[in-house]
Amino acid sequence: MSRRCLRLNLRAGEMLPVDLGWRIEQGYVWLARCCPSGDPLTLGVWGPGELVIPALIGFSGLELRSLSAVVVEEEQPSSTQEREFLEGQLRQASILLLLSRVRPAESRLLHLLDWFGTRFGTMTSQGVMLRFGDRLLTHQQLADIAGMTRVTVTKALTHFRQSGVLATQAGGALLMRVSASELWDCP
Known part of the structure; x- marks a missing residue:
């Protein structure tokens, strides 16, 4: 059986x-x-x-x-x-x-998003599109995964959007406009 x-x-x-x-x-x-x-x-x-x-x-x-x-x-x-x-x-x-050793925390979040983009993202002509299923991760989920506070994640994402590193797309996806080679200091 x-x-x-x-x-x-x-x-x-x-x-x-x-x-x-x-x-x-x-x-x-x-x-x-x-x-x-x-x-x-x-x-x-x-x-x-x-x-x-x-x-x-x-x-x-x-x-x-x-x-x-x-x-x-x-x-x-x-x-x-x-x-x-x-x-x-x-x-x-x-x-x-x-990633856990990257300082400041804002940089750690950007490195985490870059890693997610490498693993799960979709490459477009404008950058890497990132979403998890039918939505993006919540700020609390990102904070828990990255070992940060939700407030720090919210402030960092706001800063990334304002500086043009990230853009929110239709349906809640994130577009990362910075390549991995510009982010990683070590292999």
């Missing part, structure tokens, strides 16, 4: 069980662990077509949360898929560690 796989349709902000492997069909998920201070520590962000296996990370207290409307299906990963997930997780962890 074959085992039925679980399929979930979630709204933004809902939690997924961390003891299962998930294939993301639609939407974006965020994996975090709360620090002793209560602030979330971002461990990864995944999008459509990607496999996330939180149990392989080996921490207790993990939270896998939907960043947008999400459709996921449980997947029993092969050993090859587990290895590929861990390799990708190592790359994400390295980038997130580098």
Whole structure:
């Protein structure tokens, strides 16, 4: 008898069980662990077509949360898929560690948006179009992922729009007009 796989349709902000492997069909998920201070520590962000296996990370207290409307299906990963997930997780962890050290916070947010653009954005003639499913991330979601306050994120986004680095497009998407090579100081 074959085992039925679980399929979930979630709204933004809902939690997924961390003891299962998930294939993301639609939407974006965020994996975090709360620090002793209560602030979330971002461990990864995944999008459509990607496999996330939180149990392989080996921490207790993990939270896998939907960043947008999400459709996921449980997947029993092969050993090859587990290895590929861990390799990708190592790359994400390295980038997130580098991002956590970027100062000032405004620059950290811009680097995070650039990384999101590289991973999930669409290149246009005017720059990189960034949206997460049917909307952009909230200022609070960006703050939690970047390790910042919501007020700092709001001020930074306002500054980026006023300076022309970002533009809001129809439907709430962001257009980043600055290339990655202009932002990153290190490889």
